[in-house]
Amino acid sequence: MITILLMAETYEFRTIERKWQERWEREGIYRASETDQREKYYVLEMLPYPSGDLHVGHAKNYTLGDAVARTMRMLGYNVLHPMGWDAFGLPAENAAIQRGIDPATWTKSNIANMERQVRLMGTSYDWSREVATCNPDYYKWNQWLFLRLYEHRLAYKREAPVNWCPHDQTVLANEQVIDGRCWRCGHVVERRNLSQWFLKITAYADRLLNDLEKLEGWPERTRTMQRNWIGRSEGVQFSFGIERLDAKIDVFTTRIDTVYGATYLAIAPEHPIVADLKTVISKKNAAAIDAFAEELKSKSELERTSLMEKEGFFTGAYAINPLSHEHIPIWVTNYVLAEYGTGAVMGVPAHDERDFDFARKHALPIAQVIVPHGGEATVPLEQPYVGDGRLIASGDFTGMSSERARNAIAERLTALGVGGKTVNYKFRDWLVSRQRYWGTPIPIVYCETCGEVAVPDEELPILLPPDVPITGEGSPLARDPDFINTVCPRCGGPARRESDTMDTFFESSWYYLRYLDAHNEASPWRESHAAHWMNVDQYIGGSEHAVLHLLYSRFFYKFFHDQGWVAGNDEPFQRLFHQGMLLRGGEKMSKSRGNVIGIDETADTNGVDAMRLFLLYVTPPEDTAEWTDEGITGRVRFLNRVWRASEPFFETARSISPRELPPVSSPEERALVRAVHVVAKSAEDEVMSRRFHFNTTIAKLDELVNSMTVAVQRIPESPALHYAVHTLPLLLAPYAPHIAEELWGRLGHTTSVHLERMVQPDASALAVDEITLVVQVNGKVRARITAQPDISEADAFALALSNAHVQSQIDGKEVRKRIYVPGKLVNLVVA
Numbered sequence: 099m100i101t102i103l104l105m106a107e108t109y110e111f112r113t114i115e116r117k118w119q120e121r122w123e124r125e126g127i128y129r130a131s132e133t134d135q136r137e138k139y140y141v142l143e144m145l146p147y148p149s150g151d152l153h154v155g156h157a158k159n160y161t162l163g164d165a166v167a168r169t170m171r172m173l174g175y176n177v178l179h180p181m182g183w184d185a186f187g188l189p190a191e192n193a194a195i196q197r198g199i200d201p202a203t204w205t206k207s208n209i210a211n212m213e214r215q216v217r218l219m220g221t222s223y224d225w226s227r228e229v230a231t232c233n234p235d236y237y238k239w240n241q242w243l244f245l246r247l248y249e250h251r252l253a254y255k256r257e258a259p260v261n262w263c264p265h266d267q268t269v270l271a272n273e274q275v276i277d278g279r280c281w282r283c284g285h286v287v288e289r290r291n292l293s294q295w296f297l298k299i300t301a302y303a304d305r306l307l308n309d310l311e312k313l314e315g316w317p318e319r320t321r322t323m324q325r326n327w328i329g330r331s332e333g334v335q336f337s338f339g340i341e342r343l344d345a346k347i348d349v350f351t352t353r354i355d356t357v358y359g360a361t362y363l364a365i366a367p368e369h370p371i372v373a374d375l376k377t378v379i380s381k382k383n384a385a386a387i388d389a390f391a392e393e394l395k396s397k398s399e400l401e402r403t404s405l406m407e408k409e410g411f412f413t414g415a416y417a418i419n420p421l422s423h424e425h426i427p428i429w430v431t432n433y434v435l436a437e438y439g440t441g442a443v444m445g446v447p448a449h450d451e452r453d454f455d456f457a458r459k460h461a462l463p464i465a466q467v468i469v470p471h472g473g474e475a476t477v478p479l480e481q482p483y484v485g486d487g488r489l490i491a492s493g494d495f496t497g498m499s500s501e502r503a504r505n506a507i508a509e510r511l512t513a514l515g516v517g518g519k520t521v522n523y524k525f526r527d528w529l530v531s532r533q534r535y536w537g538t539p540i541p542i543v544y545c546e547t548c549g550e551v552a553v554p555d556e557e558l559p560i561l562l563p564p565d566v567p568i569t570g571e572g573s574p575l576a577r578d579p580d581f582i583n584t585v586c587p588r589c590g591g592p593a594r595r596e597s598d599t600m601d602t603f604f605e606s607s608w609y610y611l612r613y614l615d616a617h618n619e620a621s622p623w624r625e626s627h628a629a630h631w632m633n634v635d636q637y638i639g640g641s642e643h644a645v646l647h648l649l650y651s652r653f654f655y656k657f658f659h660d661q662g663w664v665a666g667n668d669e670p671f672q673r674l675f676h677q678g679m680l681l682r683g684g685e686k687m688s689k690s691r692g693n694v695i696g697i698d699e700t701a702d703t704n705g706v707d708a709m710r711l712f713l714l715y716v717t718p719p720e721d722t723a724e725w726t727d728e729g730i731t732g733r734v735r736f737l738n739r740v741w742r743a744s745e746p747f748f749e750t751a752r753s754i755s756p757r758e759l760p761p762v763s764s765p766e767e768r769a770l771v772r773a774v775h776v777v778a779k780s781a782e783d784e785v786m787s788r789r790f791h792f793n794t795t796i797a798k799l800d801e802l803v804n805s806m807t808v809a810v811q812r813i814p815e816s817p818a819l820h821y822a823v824h825t826l827p828l829l830l831a832p833y834a835p836h837i838a839e840e841l842w843g844r845l846g847h848t849t850s851v852h853l854e855r856m857v858q859p860d861a862s863a864l865a866v867d868e869i870t871l872v873v874q875v876n877g878k879v880r881a882r883i884t885a886q887p888d889i890s891e892a893d894a895f896a897l898a899l900s901n902a903h904v905q906s907q908i909d910g911k912e913v914r915k916r917i918y919v920p921g922k923l924v925n926l927v928v929a
């Protein structure tokens with residue numbers, strides 16, 4: 099007896115969840131097809147790095163994407179929801195160094211485990227499109243795309259000071275240096291001069307910047323971060339002459355109106371002009387510049403521009419201002435960087451904070467040339483005046499406003515042939531060389547006769563050789579003679595392969611296109627498939643990628659668009675959603691903190707549906723959430739309530755169609771039917787508005803199930819209750835797909851609930867009874883207005899004031915007092 103009772107009251111999630119996952123897989127119900135005529139919807143979560151194990155924090159991201167995919171499918175869209183692995187990168191190599199495990203073996207076993215866990219979450223991915231970027235059938239196309247970029251001169255090699263992570267023993271892109279530190283390991287980045295491969299992302303600067311305007315479906319903060327990272331500034335570039343030398347030094351400034359206030363010229367000690375200056379300055383000064391350059395060699399950009407004290411000294415040479423013809427001293431300084439801008443800056447202490455401090459410290463003159471409108475020069479100047487104003491002591495330009503002077507001076511410089519207006523960008527080309535093993539080999543060889551030669555397409559992929567010793571020092575591929583030594587594809591002579599591999603962000607800049615045609619051996623993707631599926635309608639991922647992956651992908655996609663490989667809009671991601679983190683005990687989950695909640699244990703203890711419901715319910719998805727045991731057990735109880743409210747009616751509810759409103763004869767029945775449609779409306783609204791606040795939908799599901807629980811006792815024979823029972827699996831399906839499928843099956847269906855249409859919100863079912871509000875003006879009844887029973891006080895006043903009769907009584911007079919009796923009366927007291 100007891101056993102039977104328990105069986106009847108508890109939902110057996112362990113067996114049921116596994117059963118349905120196996121069946122969904124077997125029947126391939128989540129496969130997407132290019133030939134499907136329905137409107138397409140491409141929803142994508144950023145592809146994970148296979149680090150080994152997933153926890154519930156990861157599940158928060160995938161569950162959100164899955165709820166979106168499932169809802170859109172049920173709203174009648176042809177949904178593409180793929181999954182893959184960003185499988186190259188350093189952790190695999192570090193595992194090799196620390197534990198002697200082959201990076202490929204380590205990565206593949208992690209993928210196997212994580213794939214199992216992602217399936218365990220009950221996600222509706224189309225696994226037939228799965229990709230792993232470390233597989234030759236994927237990275238072959240990296241190499242192919244690299245060659246296309248190379249042909250268009252968008253991939254090039256040059257020697258440059260680069261960011262070097264001493265811990266990871268590799269260079270980093272500027273985007274991978276966060277506050278002067280390595281994005282991966284947090285070590286302070288050093289600088290080195292190395293010959294490296296770059297992608298010319300700056301060629302797309304204007305489009306990457308301007309098209310941010312198009313991305314209305316992106317968080318404004320992310321767009322701002324990209325805008326700032328690109329860092330466009332309009333200004334003037336012009337040349338200073340040099341005393342006793344037939345040479346010039348270029349500077350860029352956004353404040354050419356202050357040019358008459360330049361009292362020194364600051365250059366980087368590495369500036370190429372130093373070689374020329376050495377011919378006119380003392381040996382002592384020349385040696386001092388070299389020593390200074392040596393001292394700064396390994397200092398990161400952050401250290402030089404922010405952390406270090408601003409240092410410098412006079413070289414002994416003078417620059418000549420092309421407008422005032424003044425001779426001003428040339429200083430070398432630590433805060434000017436050779437590879438940023440022109441490597442030289444005019445020092446205007448009166449109108450720039452940094453220059454002011456530097457001038458005071460080194461007793462350089464301070465010459466005020468801008469005064470506030472209607473103001474006078476301040477003597478002595480106690481602080482720099484950095485605003486616009488009126489020019490003084492500025493030759494022909496004296497008296498002009500800053501704005502007018504900027505144009506006039508630019509024109510004069512152009513007329514003199516020494517400069518003119520220009521646009522400057524803060525961001526640099528993308529450095530893609532990595533001196534590591536576990537990445538895509540760059541398809542270039544170096545021939546003694548022909549020099550740098552591209553590997554022909556027919557020879558791709560250049561395979562990553564197995565069994566290469568990895569020590570963590572130097573480039574593993576450079577030490578492998580079998581890999582390095584090759585023949586020149588052009589002349590057949592001896593040649594060496596490039597030993598650098600690609601930044602893994604290369605792979606993730608285009609993976610969303612490979613999903614469209616994952617098994618294509620002839621091209622990275624078919625244009626017809628791209629035309630069908632692109633752009634990604636909804637992208638979901640962390641905000642930490644704002645200027646890395648999201649900027650690189652936009653650059654790649656614009657290039658593909660220019661080649662005609664993708665049609666339509668030249669932006670890959672139409673809408674972007676950044677999910678919030680899941681914490682435990684107020685902290686991010688991590689193994690080292692010991693606060694990780696695993697997927698496997700949660701699935702086993704509480705069930706997958708309960709986990710999914712908790713993750714969607716705990717907060718709006720963009721907010722940071724906190725994992726609690728009470729929270730998840732609350733969802734377990736909810737599922738048991740669902741089961742208990744449905745189980746008695748598995749037979750009787752079959753005859754009540756979920757597609758037709760049932761007859762209702764009491765307010766209680768009406769309320770029950772309304773509760774069904776409130777959930778359906780919320781489900782639809784949350785996806786169509788792109789808010790994805792499924793927490794509100796699930797709260798409404800709670801209310802529905804509570805009403806059903808009451809109705810089971812009071813009106814067990816009611817068609818309205820049977821209707822609620824029959825629609826409930828449809829309403830639950832996006833969030834708790836297993837119990838939904840089980841209930842649907844128990845109600846006699848033989849096809850999957852996940853291929854069904856969602857309940858369509860019905861206006862008549864949603865309508866509520868109206869109430870009548872009496873409106874008084876100065877105590878006299880002037881109108882009766884109808885309103886919804888739950889109308890707020892503010893809405894009641896607004897509605898009353900919008901009534902024409904009431905308006906005529908108020909007659910433009912001030913409303914001095916407002917009285918509201920909820921659901922009954924509005925009284926307005928006017929003067």
Ligand SMILES: [Zn+2]
Nearest residue numbers: 263266280283
């Ligand atoms: Zn590092």
Ligand SMILES: [Zn+2]
Nearest residue numbers: 545548586589
């Ligand atoms: Zn050759």
